[in-house]
Amino acid sequence: MHQDQQQSLFQARIIASIAATILSLACGTNYVYSAWAPQFAERLKLSSTESNLIGLAGNLGMYTLGMPIGIFVDHRGPRPAVLGGAIFMLFGYFPLHQAYHRGSGSVMLMCLFSYMTGLGGCMAFAAAVKTSALNWPNHRGTATAFPLAAFGLSAFFFSFIGAVFFPGDPSAFLELLAWGTFGLTFGSFFFLKVHHEQAEYEAVPASDETPSIPSTDPQQLRAGSSDEPKPYRSSRAEDEPGMLTNSSSNSTYTRTSTNTNTNTITSSHAPAVASSSTAPADAPDRTGSHGISFAPEFGLVVAPENPEDLEVGETSPLISRPGQPPLENSDINSGGPHHVDIRGLALVRSVSFWHLFVIMAILAGVGLMTINNIGNDAKALWKHYDKNVTDEFLVHRQQMHVSTLSICSFLGRLLSGVGSDFLVNKLHVSRLWCLVVACAVFIFAQVCALNIENPQLLGLVSGPSGLAYGFLFGVSPSLVAEMFGVRGLSQNWGFLTMAPVISSNIFNIFYGKIYDQHSVVGPDGERFCSVGLECYRSAYWVTLISCCAGTGITLWAIRHRHNKYLRAMDKGDEED
Numbered sequence: 001m002h003q004d005q006q007q008s009l010f011q012a013r014i015i016a017s018i019a020a021t022i023l024s025l026a027c028g029t030n031y032v033y034s035a036w037a038p039q040f041a042e043r044l045k046l047s048s049t050e051s052n053l054i055g056l057a058g059n060l061g062m063y064t065l066g067m068p069i070g071i072f073v074d075h076r077g078p079r080p081a082v083l084g085g086a087i088f089m090l091f092g093y094f095p096l097h098q099a100y101h102r103g104s105g106s107v108m109l110m111c112l113f114s115y116m117t118g119l120g121g122c123m124a125f126a127a128a129v130k131t132s133a134l135n136w137p138n139h140r141g142t143a144t145a146f147p148l149a150a151f152g153l154s155a156f157f158f159s160f161i162g163a164v165f166f167p168g169d170p171s172a173f174l175e176l177l178a179w180g181t182f183g184l185t186f187g188s189f190f191f192l193k194v195h196h197e198q199a200e201y202e203a204v205p206a207s208d209e210t211p212s213i214p215s216t217d218p219q220q221l222r223a224g225s226s227d228e229p230k231p232y233r234s235s236r237a238e239d240e241p242g243m244l245t246n247s248s249s250n251s252t253y254t255r256t257s258t259n260t261n262t263n264t265i266t267s268s269h270a271p272a273v274a275s276s277s278t279a280p281a282d283a284p285d286r287t288g289s290h291g292i293s294f295a296p297e298f299g300l301v302v303a304p305e306n307p308e309d310l311e312v313g314e315t316s317p318l319i320s321r322p323g324q325p326p327l328e329n330s331d332i333n334s335g336g337p338h339h340v341d342i343r344g345l346a347l348v349r350s351v352s353f354w355h356l357f358v359i360m361a362i363l364a365g366v367g368l369m370t371i372n373n374i375g376n377d378a379k380a381l382w383k384h385y386d387k388n389v390t391d392e393f394l395v396h397r398q399q400m401h402v403s404t405l406s407i408c409s410f411l412g413r414l415l416s417g418v419g420s421d422f423l424v425n426k427l428h429v430s431r432l433w434c435l436v437v438a439c440a441v442f443i444f445a446q447v448c449a450l451n452i453e454n455p456q457l458l459g460l461v462s463g464p465s466g467l468a469y470g471f472l473f474g475v476s477p478s479l480v481a482e483m484f485g486v487r488g489l490s491q492n493w494g495f496l497t498m499a500p501v502i503s504s505n506i507f508n509i510f511y512g513k514i515y516d517q518h519s520v521v522g523p524d525g526e527r528f529c530s531v532g533l534e535c536y537r538s539a540y541w542v543t544l545i546s547c548c549a550g551t552g553i554t555l556w557a558i559r560h561r562h563n564k565y566l567r568a569m570d571k572g573d574e575e576d
Contacts (some may be wrong), residue, residue, distance in 0.1 A: 011193040013135040015148060017193035019250035020128035023082065026089065027118070027125035028154030029177055030058040030118050030191035032408070033158045034375030035402040036170040040096075043103055043170075047527055048376065048519065049512035050107050055372040056507035057111035059504050060239060061092075061118025063356065063497045069126050074487070079575055082192060085127070088120030093178035100171045117181075122497075123506050125151055127192065130490045134194045136488070144477050145417020152409030152470045159399045168392040168413035208346035239371030343488035347495065352483055357499045357559035359435055360476065362550035366442055366501025366543045370449070374401045374462050374510050377536060380515075381455035385530030397455070404459055405466035412470020414437075420475045424482075432558050434475040439551040441468035453533045465528035507546075511539040 019283075033055045041051035071083050095113045099105030128147040136143035158177060166172035347353050370377075375398040382389045382397060420431040444511055445464035452458060477493055484492050519529040529535040 009195055012193070015191055016131055016195060017133055017143065018191050019188040020132050020147045021150045023124055023192060024150035025154050025157050025186050026181040027085070027121035027128070028151040028406075029089070029093075029158055030055075030062055030121060031179055031371050031406060032155040032158050032177070032326065032402055033337045033372055034059060034405075035155070035162070035395075035399045036173055037372070038375045038379050038398060039170045039391070040100055042526060043100060044105060047106070047124075047314045047512070047517040047528060049509065052121030052372065052508045052512035053107065054110050054114050056505055057114040058118040059368055059372070059508075060501060061115040061120075062122045063118075063501050064120055065119060065497075066126070066497040067491055068494070069123050070356035070488075070490035070492065071491040072317045073123075075385070079189060079192060080195065081123040081127040082185060085120040086182050086189070087125030088116045088123065089185065090120075090178055090182040092116030092118075092120060093181065097171060097174035097178055100174055106445045116176075117441045120185075122494075125488050126494065129493065131192055131194055133477070133481060133486055133489055140405055142418050142421055145414050146473060146560040148416040148417060148474050148477065149410045149470070149487070152466070152473070153406055153411045155229065156406030157408070159402045163396070164397050168395050170395075186258060237298050309320075335350035340485035341487050342484040343492055347484060347488075347492060350484070352557070352561065353496075355553065356476070356479060356483075356496060358384045359550055359554055359557065360472070360496055361499035361503040362546050362553070363435075363438060363442060363468070363472050363475060364500035365445070366463055366502040366550075367472065367547055369425070369511055369525060369539065369543060370445070370461065370465040371405060371469065371510075372508055373403060374398070374458075374465075376515060377401075377449070377461065378458055378509075380529050380535040381453065381532055383530050385453075385455050385529065397475075399475055401458060401462040404462040405469075408466030409470035409473075410464045412467040412472075413474030414470075416474030417478065418469040420478055424488070429560060430558055431475050431479050431563070432554065434471055436551065436558075438468045438471035439547060441553055442547045443544065443551070446540050446547055449540040450537060450544065507539070507543060510542060511536060514539045 037051050037055060040046070040054075041048070046054075052174070069081065092113045092115070096110060096117075099110060099113075106485045125147070128151075132143040134148055158173075158180060161180070162169075162173040162176055167177065179498050246405055295331060344349060379394055379403055382394060418432045420434050423429050423431060423433060441464050445461055445468060448460040448464070450455075450462060476496065477489070480492050481489050515529060518531050519527045521527050
């Protein structure tokens with residue numbers, strides 16, 4: 001019976017993961033902007049700065065409301081956000097399609113519609129990541145890597161379909177984006193569910209040696225009322241699966257031990273925001289008999305993830321199940337991502353969070369500048385390289401570079417998610433080293449952008465930029481969950497994704513100003529730049545310096561967490 005339950009649970013989680021991955025394909029369409037932006041600006045006679053503002057609006061939609069959307073997903077569950085995302089993306093892309101078809105439109109309104117596309121993608125994607133993180137608590141890096149990778153592959157997916165079925169037709173391509181994003185998101189809604197493992201408990205015999213545990217949680221009382229195994233069933237409780245409940249967000253756990261080695265866990269209501277630094281004084285030493293069990297907030301070594309670990313939103317078992325290790329070995333207070341719960345003001349006071357925030361701001365801003373403007377890079381180089389180049393050829397080359405960015409972003413997200421799990425579980429080092437790799441690849445891309453004049457070599461800019469951007473976003477959700485807990489993952493991740501808002505504005509507007517300075521306006525109002533690399537070269541000097549600064553901050557963050565770990569070890573030795 002137990003094997004059948006596990007098999008049913010596994011199949012249900014696989015279906016939900018597939019739905020999350022398909023859903024994520026619709027959420028990253030802001031990164032396909034370069035495939036249609038140059039022709040859109042040309043038809044509506046927009047300057048490079050105005051075109052960048054429209055692209056920026058989509059990025060702002062993706063990032064500015066990340067935190068409130070995360071709070072919404074944490075408290076209402078993932079599925080309502082999926083429906084909202086589908087509607088926003090449809091009503092964002094379709095008016096842009098109509099504006100191109102008419103050949104006119106207000107820049108402010110187009111910015112609003114672009115913002116809606118980003119907002120819709122943010123809502124649906126937050127739901128996909130949250131569902132994956134909850135369904136696979138012991139393989140979170142790998143589980144979230146698939147929707148993250150699909151998000152990065154979104155631009156390639158749509159640009160490939162556009163190139164095959166609507167070559168050289170931006171109007172039809174925008175209509176494809178409108179209905180395609182809506183269809184993928186709405187279709188995935190019916191399969192995107194959080195499936196918790198049904199807890200099984202043993203009856204606790206009343207005796208002098210095993211004190212009874214008073215409980216005010218009716219769910220907990222029901223769960224502990226029978227020692228019979230409960231069959232797996234899909235979560236269809238009154239609360240949407242994945243929601244924060246009073247029992248899951250307002251309790252911290254302490255452990256007591258008797259002389260007969262009988263352990264109990266008491267649940268005491270406490271504020272929802274709690275960090276390991278506020279652990280009770282009688283909490284056991286985190287050093288086991290065979291060494292240190294290092295808490296994840298130090299980032300260097302973490303305790304092995306227990307396959308039978310508690311799951312978010314489920315009541316905690318009163319005693320271990322048959323065949324499980326005793327509770328004293330399960331290290332409930334170890335501060336693992338299921339039990340750490342840092343958010344709100346506690347998050348703002350965390351130095352580690354601000355390290356991540358600054359790194360994300362710098363690197364994501366650099367990546368978004370290239371993502372939004374690789375089409376302009378290609379257009380400038382080809383116009384200078386071949387005076388007779390056709391618009392249809394340019395559209396094809398732009399879509400090729402967007403596809404290159406997207407595929408490399410997909411690979412980066414997948415490699416960093418799975419690779420970060422390998423770093424932590426096998427090599428016992430911090431996931432932050434994935435960010436060092438991202439910095440190095442970004443620097444290589446900026447150096448190439450500063451020197452490449454032959455447009456046939458521009459793939460050395462688009463490819464590494466996508467790979468580095470994928471590394472950045474592939475590992476970041478796992479870092480957030482590991483350091484600050486999975487219960488507030490959506491809102492904490494949403495807070496972190498606000499980081500690129502300012503930096504991407506600065507980099508993209510600066511690029512637009514540089515490009516416009518080297519552009520000339522034709523008699524019919526069209527703008528073009530024919531000086532090749534000089535059209536945008538100055539912008540990449542700024543991003544190169546920024547990448548070097550980001551590398552230094554990342555290494556500083558690793559050192560900070562290492563020193564924090566050493567202080568914790570010294571403190572543990574003193575207590576011994």
